Every structure is written in structure tokens, then in C-alpha cells.
Amino acid sequence: MKLIDFGKLVSRAEGQKKEKEYQILMLDDSKLDDVMKLQDLIYSNLRDKDIFATDTKEDYLKDMKQGGFVLGVYVDNELISYRYVSFPGLTEKNLGLDLGMPPEVLLHSANLETTVVHPDFRGNKLQKMTLDFAVDLIKEKGYYHVFSTVSPKNVFSLANVMSAELKVKGLKKKYGQMPDNSDGKWRFILHRDLQEEVCAEYSKLITLSLTDFHSQVKALNGGYIGHEVDKTDQKIVYAENNSCSLILPNEGFSLT
Numbered sequence: 001m002k003l004i005d006f007g008k009l010v011s012r013a014e015g016q017k018k019e020k021e022y023q024i025l026m027l028d029d030s031k032l033d034d035v036m037k038l039q040d041l042i043y044s045n046l047r048d049k050d051i052f053a054t055d056t057k058e059d060y061l062k063d064m065k066q067g068g069f070v071l072g073v074y075v076d077n078e079l080i081s082y083r084y085v086s087f088p089g090l091t092e093k094n095l096g097l098d099l100g101m102p103p104e105v106l107l108h109s110a111n112l113e114t115t116v117v118h119p120d121f122r123g124n125k126l127q128k129m130t131l132d133f134a135v136d137l138i139k140e141k142g143y144y145h146v147f148s149t150v151s152p153k154n155v156f157s158l159a160n161v162m163s164a165e166l167k168v169k170g171l172k173k174k175y176g177q178m179p180d181n182s183d184g185k186w187r188f189i190l191h192r193d194l195q196e197e198v199c200a201e202y203s204k205l206i207t208l209s210l211t212d213f214h215s216q217v218k219a220l221n222g223g224y225i226g227h228e229v230d231k232t233d234q235k236i237v238y239a240e241n242n243s244c245s246l247i248l249p250n251e252g253f254s255l256t
């Protein structure tokens with residue numbers, strides 16, 4: 001398995017801080033049992049199951065056959081975190097469909113699927129770290145539309161995903177049994193086009209509570225995008241999409 005990165009992080013097991021060495025590996029399917037085991041542990045410890053949609057081993061195997069990948073973080077030979085990415089193409093799993101994106105976008109889309117960090121290792125910014133590696137790998141593979149769903153109740157995950165410049169572009173119910181998802185769970189749909197320059201400052205801003213679904217849907221329908229999250233106040237700063245006043249240079253994405 002390919003070594004992606006290594007270094008030191010802090011474990012908080014049994015309330016004691018200890019420095020540990022970690023390795024980030026590109027997992028092959030022989031490690032999917034480790035992934036399932038960690039997923040079960042995380043899910044059983046979640047107070048609100050609504051924030052996390054579990055995956056099966058078959059989901060992983062299917063996506064890995066289509067070029068999808070899983071980055072795993074190991075400490076003392078134990079998987080303590082993973083990040084799962086898929087390339088859904090023209091299938092109904094493509095989150096571009098939720099934003100009405102055309103086939104050209106769908107064919108170059110990557111979905112950031114699930115990601116977890118073991119409770120003893122939270123606070124090391126592992127979600128953001130594996131996201132940055134995943135974005136580099138997505139670019140290397142020639143894909144440039146990055147999508148993710150995040151629960152409005154999951155402010156930790158939302159802050160990390162938005163720190164990689166993905167913006168909230170939709171809010172709807174997902175993962176239900178009914179064809180219209182009316183029995184589903186509320187999810188933000190986030191997107192970033194890696195070819196576009198990053199807008200650092202917008203001039204038309206409104207701040208909305210993460211739980212005020214009605215006002216957020218109205219803002220999104222009116223041409224606003226979720227630009228920044230305020231973790232303390234549980235709010236999102238929405239910006240009018242075409243009111244950008246400061247553009248940062250794109251860090252060299254080129255199509256080869």
C-alpha cells in the first residue's frame with residue numbers, strides 16, 4: 001500500500017495526552033475490514049445517528065473498481081481515521097445532480113464520501129489533513145468538481161469541509177427511502193470547482209442560523225452561497241455568489 005504521509009499526532013486516550021506516530025496509507029480492499037470496524041465503533045458512539053450515513057463493504061468495493069479510493073490513518077497498527085472518495089460519473093449518486101449540474105460536470109466529479117476520526121485522536125485536524133491529500137489525488141486523476149454532503153448538525157465536519165474552500169450550494173433532504181427523499185435527513189450540498197479561482201471576500205453577506213432551514217433554502221434559491229461557518233454561534237455566513245471583491249490566485253490547477 002502506498003505511503004501518503006507520516007508524522008506525529010496527539011492521542012487523548014484515557015484522558016492523557018501522548019505523542020504518537022501516524023502513517024497515512026492508500027488502502028487496498030484487504031483493509032476494508034478495518035474500515036468497517038472503525039465505522040461501527042464511531043456509529044455506535046454517536047449520540048445523534050442522524051449526522052452519519054453508514055456505508056457497506058460492497059459500496060466501497062464498487063466505488064474502488066471505478067477509481068474511488070480510501071485514505072487510512074494508522075497508529076500502532078490500528079486504523080484511527082479514514083477518508084473515502086468516489087467518482088460517481090453519470091450515476092444517481094452524483095451530488096452534481098442535486099445542484100442541477102450538466103453532464104460535463106458530472107463526468108469530472110468526485111464525491112467526498114464518509115470520513116471519521118477515532119474519538120481519542122480528535123483535535124489533530126485529521127479530517128482537514130486527509131481532505132487536502134484527497135483533493136491533490138482528485139486533481140492528479142484529472143477530476144475537478146469536488147462535492148460533499150454535510151449534516152447541518154455536524155458543525156465540526158462543516159467547518160473542516162468549508163476550510164478546503166467548498167461552498168454550501170444546496171440544502172435538502174437526502175438518503176431517504178421515498179423517491180422524493182421526504183423521509184430523508186437534511187444535508188448541505190457543498191461544491192468546489194478546482195479550476196476556479198478562490199474568492200476570499202464577498203460584499204453582500206447575510207448570516208443565518210444552521211438550523212433555520214427555511215431562510216437558508218430561500219437564500220440559496222436567491223443566488224447566495226454558504227461562504228463561512230461560525231462554529232461558536234452555529235451560524236453560516238451566506239454571500240451573494242456574484243459579489244466577490246477579492247480573488248486569490250488559483251494554486252496551479254492545470255488540465256493535462
Ligand SMILES: CC(C)(COP(=O)(O)OP(=O)(O)OC[C@H]1O[C@@H](n2cnc3c(N)ncnc32)[C@H](O)[C@@H]1OP(=O)(O)O)[C@@H](O)C(=O)NCCC(=O)NCCS
Binds near residue numbers: 051114115123128
Ligand atoms: C467530524 C470529525 C471527523 C472531525 O474530527 P477532527 O478532524 O479530529 O476534528 P478537528 O481536529 O477539526 O477538531 C477541532 C476541535 O473540535 C473538537 N471536535 C472534533 N470533533 C468533535 C466531536 N465529534 N465532538 C466534540 N468535539 C469535537 C476537537 O476535539 C477539537 O477541539 P480542540 O480545538 O479543543 O482541540 C470527527 O468529529 C468525527 O469522526 N465525527 C463522527 C463522524 C462524522 O461526523 N464524520 C463526518 C461525516 S461523514
